[in-house]
Amino acid sequence: MSSHDRPDDRAASAFRFATELVAWVATPWALAAYSVPLAVLSVVVLIGLPTVFATPGDKRSVIVAVPGFVTIALVLLHVVVAVAAAWVAWHAVAAALVSVLAVVTVVLELPRWRWLSAR
Numbered sequence: 001m002s003s004h005d006r007p008d009d010r011a012a013s014a015f016r017f018a019t020e021l022v023a024w025v026a027t028p029w030a031l032a033a034y035s036v037p038l039a040v041l042s043v044v045v046l047i048g049l050p051t052v053f054a055t056p057g058d059k060r061s062v063i064v065a066v067p068g069f070v071t072i073a074l075v076l077l078h079v080v081v082a083v084a085a086a087w088v089a090w091h092a093v094a095a096a097l098v099s100v101l102a103v104v105t106v107v108l109e110l111p112r113w114r115w116l117s118a119r
Contacts, residue, residue: 007114058116079106
């Protein structure tokens with residue numbers, strides 16, 4: 001596969017989105033007890049960064065073009081934050097399920113990350 005052939009990542013995309021949703025919900029949930037403004041800011045950052053910064057060829061609309069490693073870092077940020085916030089905010093069973101979701105997401109993302117690392 002050449003660096004221009006974007007891998008089919010439909011399954012990875014679904015898991016990535018699920019992980020992002022968990023991060024968007026669990027992070028403010030975990031932070032609200034400490035600071036409501038920080039909880040709100042966390043959602044703005046988690047949604048805003050990948051909306052603004054994207055690797056050309058990975059999204060249809062790119063506002064600010066960044067190299068592939070930045071997109072990979074943004075996905076990893078969501079994965080780490082989703083797991084950490086779930087363990088802080090939720091019951092251990094829910095947090096464990098989020099941890100499994102995160103592992104599956106990372107495994108499914110690997111082909112896309114290889115492609116992104118060449119961009």
